Amino acid sequence: MSLLDDAARVESLTVLSRFRTDFYACLPARADALFELTDALLCADGPVKTLVELSLAPEHRRGHGALYGALNHGRLEVARLRRTLAGLPRPRGADGRIVLACDVSNWLRPDAATSAERLFCHTYGRGKGSAQMIPGWPYSIVAALEAGRTSWTALLDAARLGPGDDETAVTAAQLREVVERLRVAGHWTDGDLPILIVFDAGYDVTRLAFLLSDLPVELLGRMRSDRVLYFPPPPQPPGKVGRKPKRGAEFKFADAATWPEPAITTHTSTARYGRAVAESWDRLHPLLSRRSAWADYPEGDLPAIEGTVVRLRVDHLPGDRDPKPVWLWWSRISATATDVDRLWQSFLRRFDLEHTFRMIKQTLGWTRPKLRTPEAADRWTWLVITAHTQLRLARPLAEDLRRPWERSARPGRLTPARVRRGFRRLRRKTPRVSHDFPRPGVKSDLMFGSGRCGDGGAWVGGAELPAV
Template identity: 80%
Template sequence: MSVLDEVARVDPLGVLSGFRRDLYDCLEARGDELFELVDALLCTDGPVKTLVELSLAPEHRRGHGALYGGLNCGRLDVARLRRALTGLALPRAADGRIVLAVDVSNWLRPDANTSPDRLFCHTYGRGKGSAQMIPGWPYSFVAALEPGRTSWTTILDVIRLRPCDDEIAVTAARIREVVQRICAAGQWTDGDLPVLVVMDAGYDVTRLAFLLADLPVELLGRMRSDRVLYFPPPPQPPGKRGRKPKRGPEFKFEDATTWPAPAITTVTETTRYGLATASAWGQLHPLLVRRSAWADYPEGELPVIAGTVVHLRVGHLPGDRDPKPVWLWWSRCDATAADVDRLWQSFLRRFDLEHTFRMIKQTLGWTAPKLRDPTAADRWTWLVIAAYTQLRLARPMAEDLRRPWERPARHGRLTPARVRRGFRRLHRKTPQLTSAPKSGTAGPGRPAGSKNRNRARERPVGKHSKTDTMKVGADRQAP
């Protein structure tokens, strides 16, 4: 049963109306303004280019000053909104398993010299090897993936990474809280299949597996093609004296001569990638050393984090006739042929999250506002997620208001942008929770000709400690 059929079994309008009530209850200060801002975001025609233009939408009954006042001075109960998102029906794989994806998307702010907590964000250029590091705010998302090829995901959590944060530790804490909320909401019970968490090569999947070993989760992540892992040490021959070796033979991803015969090999014919060949080796672990993340590990031997390595090679990719192989690491060692096929297919579903990032950036205008305060940016990010969630809940009721040059969409195949076109019709059927705006006049503002004597100070960019932050602040305030 598809996700759309699962949602259609219940009253979709009731579910949408219930989430809108939960969202309104989460807005603790300036709730009417923030709620109407979300409605304007959903009902505006075309992509959002600037934030102030949302105040011109009919659903936004307040002025542009109230719009910025709500973002800068409003208050949102994030914990309650997270529980509301987790309480909605979650998509599941064909075997009933919940599949989560973790990834980072950057809100680039290269010219915001007075905005704090900026980091150097990795961005890809158009040409090969033209990546750049641009200042901005990186946000880590956790979303549930749907089965099959789709442009929809279910965003469950997001957090902004700060300069002093350990990205892996923060990601582990986010995954732990999401899984705990899933269990508390009754979405996972004892006896269900473990939750699969998928991530790309930017994460240390082995360390995450160690930090989340007490949870009912499996971790699947891509590894760089230059990694070296190790097999377990061979058994000690009888009668041999001396120290037992700590690790076994090397397994170099770039050197095929170090690969023994794979334990499992599967071949699958696909319509998009041609012939997909997956090979798997079990009981492989990385070499850990006492530096970086493992510098503070208690005295004694470092842990051995063993898992299964999957080597995936496909016949072709769109626009690439000779694609490079993909190396995956799974946090369990008892893989079967069915598990190998399930793993690499689940990893390909991770790229559906890229469609979500493109939707919230290019259509909903997530990174369009020029906000100075990162707290206001966090508030706006959660409002965009709330708007995207309402689009997902309205999917069974949406009409295909296609352009004359567009092809008709099949049932259940409407994209988020097409659902948004007809949301204004659905908006009239949902409860209107905000109160009427109060009449008022704009303030006088700063007198003409006067200078701004409270200039914002510039902020450093990149990783730094608390001591460095205090020192930089003292230097900039010195006469």
């Protein structure tokens, strides 16, 4: 190993250790139990099936009663933890800009009749037309995406949607706060490329673009194939009197006869999808009406929220030889050929967030616990996000502890599940933060780095943290 590689590993271990210390500082009550529960989540063998089994992990030095007591009655300073997450090193897109993805993932609780603030969550079935609405807690998740094919994302925020919430308004407020925290942390400064935020279908991306128009962001969202948008009105002929039309010609996604010649067409050869053809049309906006979200808009004409429409076609998808085109709407106009290729490639990176959802649900057991209160569910959700973040920070340090039937992974290409296999070894190299289990009349004699503390506190970077 070269000196450069050794220095990089030391820096990665320093960042991981600092994050663990900062996370502990975000726990004002039941800190040791919550911190050790997170370590048990990271070090447990195999996927998490039940919450109570985590109390058997060596890293959790308390009983199962303390585990449930911490989730039900502990405290976590979410605002402080959000600032800590925003301050960590950020992945960026191929052109150096920050790319965020936002999506909703559901914690289904159909059997929790006494649990408060459940909503009917849309879930997809295995067959066509088999979607269902099941009671549960939906969470809006924001993550930063990497460049290239990967199963890693950097989770930044989670917000549970309540029964009376306007999903678009909540998402806009959530994204506004995330962008502001990134600016405060120094990840975005004046003169940098705008932050690109990617959405899947189901979001009102045009309304989000209107609500976030004052931020340095671009929005890219998928639209249903039955949408109808409009071009701007044509110029008024000289000498013609009367009211100017409010909109121009229709653009029906399902009717090719309404499509004029695309402004830009690009062709790209890909190894996974064959030939990718992207066509774009400029300055298209939806027709708004004074109902629901726009009912309280001030008097006067509703805004024309213009953007660029991109139609993407590929030769084939995995398991689908005749894929349907994908329609995208971008919140900027006058796109170049470089912009069009960047947009559809960034949209494909949005599916990396689906890998993260599968990881935190199937391996970390996010939706496994049968918690009664939404407050406990929020607390557990943030512990899972913290655990996933530690895996991401440990990624450059982890060894490839592969099974005999698994292929070797290239350096830096370990999946989150394979990084988790070796986290127990990495944990021993980080400073000890949590205290020994308190026993009446016995004081703990702890070692934390080079500082020694025997009164229940811990030395963190030269400063002493009081016992909680």
